[in-house]
Amino acid sequence: MCTAVLMLALVAAIDPVRIGIVALLISRPRPILNLFVFWLAGIAAGIAAALLLLLVLRDLMLSIGRVLGSAVSSSVVAPIQVAIGAMAVLIAARLLARERSPARVTGGQPSIMVLEPDTRTGSRRRSIRRKLEGESLVLAFVAGVGWATPPVEYLTAIIAILASRAAAAAQVSAALMFTFVAFTVAEIPLASYLVMPAKTLTVVLRLHDWISARRQAILAVVVGAVGVLLVVAGMRNL
Secondary structure (H helix, E strand, O other), rough: HHHHHHHHHHHOOOHHHHHHHHHHHHOOOHHHHHHHHHHHHHHHHHHHHHHHHHHHHHHHHHHHHHHHHHHHHOOOOHHHHHHHHHHHHHHHHHHHHHHHOOOOOOOOOOOOOOOOOOEEEEEEHHHHHHHHHHOOHHHHHHHHHOOOOOOHHHHHHHHHHHHOOHHHHHHHHHHHHHHHOOOHHHHHHHHHHHHHHHHHHHHHHHHHHHHOOOHHHHHHHHHHHHHHHHHHHHHHHH
C-alpha cells in the first residue's frame, strides 16, 4: 500500500499543472508568503479529505472504486483522452504563437502591441489581471485547496488504501503521506527559506522576474504537457 501511494504522490508532485501553479505564485508579490499559504491550505484540505473519505464515506468510495474500475476498461475512454489531449496541444501552440507574434500596426510603422478595447470582456480581463498581479493571498489559498486532491492520483491512492484493508490509523497515515509528498514542490523552497532566508529570497525573486516575463509561455508549456500526457495515455489504451 505505502509503495503504491508514494509512487502516486511523486507523480502528483511533478504534475505540470501543480508546477505551473507554483510558478504563477512565485511570479506574484510576496512569493514566499504565497507559497506558504498555498502549502498550508493544501495540507489542511488534504487532511480533511483523508478523514472524510476514509472514515465517513468509506462505503461510497469502495463503490466508486468498483465503478471506475469497469469504466477504465471501457473502449470509449481512450479516444476521449486523445481528443482532449490533442485539443490541449493545439491551445498551447496558439498561446505560443501569440507570445511570439504581437499585433502589428499597418502603414510602415514599427511593430507595437495593439490593445483594442473590448466592452464585453475588457472589464473581466482587467479584474482577473488585477487578481493575478495583486497582493491578495486568496488566489494562493484557493489554489492550495483546489489542488490538494488531484482527481486521478488522489482518487487512485484512496482506492488503493481502502483495498489494502489496513487499520484505519494506517490508512489515514498513508493518505497524509500522499498529501505531504505531493506538495514537495512548495515545501522545498519553504524549507530552504527557513535555513537560508536571504539566499532563498534572492533566488526566488530572480525566478519571479524570469517567470513574470514569460508567464504566457509557461502557461502554454503546462497546457501542452498535460495534452501530451493525455494523448500518450489514450494511445496506450486504444
